[in-house]
Amino acid sequence: MSPRIPGADLPEHPDALWRNPEPKRSYDVVIVGGGGHGLATAHYLAKNHGITNVAVLEKGWLAGGNMARNTTIIRSNYLWDESSGIYEHSLKLWEGLEEDLGYPILFSQRGVLNLAHTLQDVRDSVRRVEANKLNGVDAEWVEPDEVRKICPVVNTSTDIRYPVLGATYQPRAGIAKHDYVAWGFARRASEAGIDLIQDCEVTGFTTQGDRVTGVRTSRGDIAAGTVALCAAGHTSVLTDMLGIRVPVQSHPLQALVSELLEPVHPTVVMSNAVHVYVSQAHKGELVMGAGVDSYNGYGQRGAFHIIERQMAAAVELFPVFARAHLLRTWGGIVDVSPDASPIVGRTPYENVYLNCGWGTGGFKATPGIGWALAHTLAHDEPHPLVAPFSLDRFVTGALVDEHGAAAVAH
Amino acid sequence: MQLIACPWCGPREEVEFTYGGQAHVPYPDDPAALSDEQWAHYVFFRDNTKGRFAERWNHSAGCRRWFNAVRDTTSYRFQRVYRVDDPKPVTP
Numbered sequence: 314m315s316p317r318i319p320g321a322d323l324p325e326h327p328d329a330l331w332r333n334p335e336p337k338r339s340y341d342v343v344i345v346g347g348g349g350h351g352l353a354t355a356h357y358l359a360k361n362h363g364i365t366n367v368a369v370l371e372k373g374w375l376a377g378g379n380m381a382r383n384t385t386i387i388r389s390n391y392l393w394d395e396s397s398g399i400y401e402h403s404l405k406l407w408e409g410l411e412e413d414l415g416y417p418i419l420f421s422q423r424g425v426l427n428l429a430h431t432l433q434d435v436r437d438s439v440r441r442v443e444a445n446k447l448n449g450v451d452a453e454w455v456e457p458d459e460v461r462k463i464c465p466v467v468n469t470s471t472d473i474r475y476p477v478l479g480a481t482y483q484p485r486a487g488i489a490k491h492d493y494v495a496w497g498f499a500r501r502a503s504e505a506g507i508d509l510i511q512d513c514e515v516t517g518f519t520t521q522g523d524r525v526t527g528v529r530t531s532r533g534d535i536a537a538g539t540v541a542l543c544a545a546g547h548t549s550v551l552t553d554m555l556g557i558r559v560p561v562q563s564h565p566l567q568a569l570v571s572e573l574l575e576p577v578h579p580t581v582v583m584s585n586a587v588h589v590y591v592s593q594a595h596k597g598e599l600v601m602g603a604g605v606d607s608y609n610g611y612g613q614r615g616a617f618h619i620i621e622r623q624m625a626a627a628v629e630l631f632p633v634f635a636r637a638h639l640l641r642t643w644g645g646i647v648d649v650s651p652d653a654s655p656i657v658g659r660t661p662y663e664n665v666y667l668n669c670g671w672g673t674g675g676f677k678a679t680p681g682i683g684w685a686l687a688h689t690l691a692h693d694e695p696h697p698l699v700a701p702f703s704l705d706r707f708v709t710g711a712l713v714d715e716h717g718a719a720a721v722a723h
Numbered sequence: 724m725q726l727i728a729c730p731w732c733g734p735r736e737e738v739e740f741t742y743g744g745q746a747h748v749p750y751p752d753d754p755a756a757l758s759d760e761q762w763a764h765y766v767f768f769r770d771n772t773k774g775r776f777a778e779r780w781n782h783s784a785g786c787r788r789w790f791n792a793v794r795d796t797t798s799y800r801f802q803r804v805y806r807v808d809d810p811k812p813v814t815p
Contacts, residue, residue: 549771560767562744563796607742611773611797618724618738651767708763 330496331375331503336510339536340368342690343528345515345551346543347371349380349491349676350668352498352509353683354541354690356414359505361684362691367507370530372514372547376495379545382613382645383676384568384590384602386581388425388486390452392441395701395713396654397448402698403681404485410680416497418489419595425486425581426455426464428630430475434586438481445483455482464580466633473629475587486581488592488600494679517554525555525662539690540665546611546646548669557660560707561648561670564605565615567623569642573597577633587626599637601627605647605673614644647672652706654713657686657699666690667704729782730790730804743779745769746791747811772796777811780804 342358344351347369358364371377387407389400411418429438438454445452457469460480469477503509510532517529518540527536542551546563578593590602603623606615620642628635650656650670655678657668668686671678681698688696695703706712726734751757751765770776776796781789793803793812803812 547773550773558764558768559771560769562769562771563773608794608799609744609771609776609778609796610799612799616725616737648771707767708760 330500331509334508334510336368336370336508336513336530336532336535338534339527340508341366341538342541343367343535343537343539344369344541344543345528346545346547347375347509347511348378348543348545349376349495349498349679350545350671350682350686351541351543352376352495352502353679354543354668354686355502355507355509355683356498356505357684357687358690359502359507360413361687364687364691365506367502368535369502369507369509370513370515370528370535371509371511372531374511375499375509376492379645379647379675380491380495382566382568382643383491384592384600385488385491385594385676386425386486386583386590386592386602387420387489387677388483388581389450389677390425390427390441390445390481390483390486391715392444393713393715394448396715397445397450399681399685399698399702400678401448401450402684403678406680406684407489408485410494410497414497414501416493416500418493418497420487420489421595422485422487423580423592424463424482424484425583426460426467426480426482428460428467428480428582428584428586429478430584430586431478435478438479442481451483451485453482455480464578464582466577466631467582468630468632475584475629477630488581488594490595491676498679498683515551520555520662523661523663525665538664539693541668541686541690542665543668543686545669545671545675546648548648548667552660552667555660555662555665557662559656559667559669559704561650561656562609563611563646563648564608565610565612565644566603566605566647566673567615567619567642567644568600568602569620569623570594570601570640571599571634571637572640574599574637578631582630584626584630587629589623589626589630591627591631598640599634602673605649606644611646612644613646647675649673652712653715655682655702656704657682658689658695658703660704670702725799727780727792727801728804729785729788730806731786731788732782735782735785739782739784741781741783743781743789746777746779746807775802779807
């Protein structure tokens with residue numbers, strides 16, 4: 314009897330959701346980075362602008378970086394007009410995304426509570442709620458007894474180290490299944506004729522004057538009409554090759570999940586002061602995120618004491634979690650900008666566009682930035698939604714300072 | 724937990740230290756002479772090296788003194804610690 318091939322009796326692998334083509338030698342648009350932002354940009358280039366001679370180059374596998382490592386929180390309750398503009402646009406796209414992609418993404422609008430623990434937190438939170446309302450973003454201030462109604466497992470007793478003095482609540486916020494989101498975008502982009510090229514690392518650029526003529530990759534040189542950099546934590550590696558300085562610092566950002574539990578946590582809870590954010594995924598695992606590790610790091614892992622601190626915060630806020638077992642921790646590489654806002658738009662090279670600096674919050678922006686960056690590439694002009702996030706704001710001083718202001722945990 | 728070798732105190736746990744970002748960024752000799760762009764680069768722009776990176780650390784829960792280190796940002800391994808007034812070492 315001949316030796317059996319292991320797994321030969323298993324069912325066929327399902328049909329792939331996208332083609333796996335050989336790179337062509339030239340494209341109108343080359344997107345560097347096959348994560349959420351790159352794939353969404355590809356989708357909207359095809360769908361909204363009919364541009365399909367496009368390659369998405371990914372050095373690893375599709376959506377294997379931060380897209381596979383985030384905590385999937387989606388919200389738009391940012392303080393400043395510029396931020397709520399892009400994030401609210403993104404949230405509206407999320408609301409129709411399942412239909413647009415024809416693919417289930419398990420988008421669940423279960424609301425987000427951003428807890429306030431000090432009087433200053435309360436003042437900042439109420440201010441943000443009012444700013445959100447003026448910008449058409451759903452937001453309300455809720456008192457501790459309402460927090461208890463929305464999320465009964467939060468410890469609202471007054472004798473804890475960081476008592477809950479109230480929270481902002483955005484009912485339309487929620488979570489989605491990150492892999493399905495990436496796959497949905499990839500499938501649609503591939504169907505439209507866009508080449509998604511994995512295992513293809515950009516190793517350099519060919520330039521002529523102030524234009525980039527192509528990218529050098531581990532799979533050969535590829536000529537490009539326009540280049541969009543969507544490489545998140547590795548942006549600096551690319552811009553260093555181009556000789557462009559970009560004010561981002563790459564940090565490890567860790568998250569973790571517990572074992573699967575019965576439904577206990579009906580919403581999303583974030584707390585800046587004690588530094589944890591928690592939701593319960595559809596399968597039942599508690600998903601918790603931490604703040605960034607303080608030092609620069611490209612290692613996709615962080616230090617254990619960060620997790621320990623984050624767990625201490627979680628158990629303080631949610632005593633019921635104390636006996637849950639931690640299943641898995643991981644880290645991504647987030648590119649943090651000086652004002653905690655993204656950097657999108659022109660570079661000193663006239664046909665190279667930048668999309669980076671989303672720091673700890675890029676997932677929620679996926680459809681929004683894909684949509685706006687596609688428009689930017691198609692019209693060779695930054696869309697008004699991303700125009701405020703230009704690289705030159707660090708020279709002009711027109712910062713969009715969302716540090717702390719936006720309920721962003723850094 | 725990673726141990727960091729403070730040049731004055733010897734190896735101590737990472738939680739005792741505070742990160743200070745890129746080292747060897749001198750204050751401009753003549754700040755008033757800088758253009759907006761040069762000033763922006765001094766204030767906001769720092770190298771974001773993947774690999775060996777010279778950076779500042781403070782032993783904040785120990786001797787509270789600053790020092791510099793060369794650390795690999797992919798492995799997080801410290802390769803050299805040195806005084807802030809020493810030149811950037813050439814590491815192999």
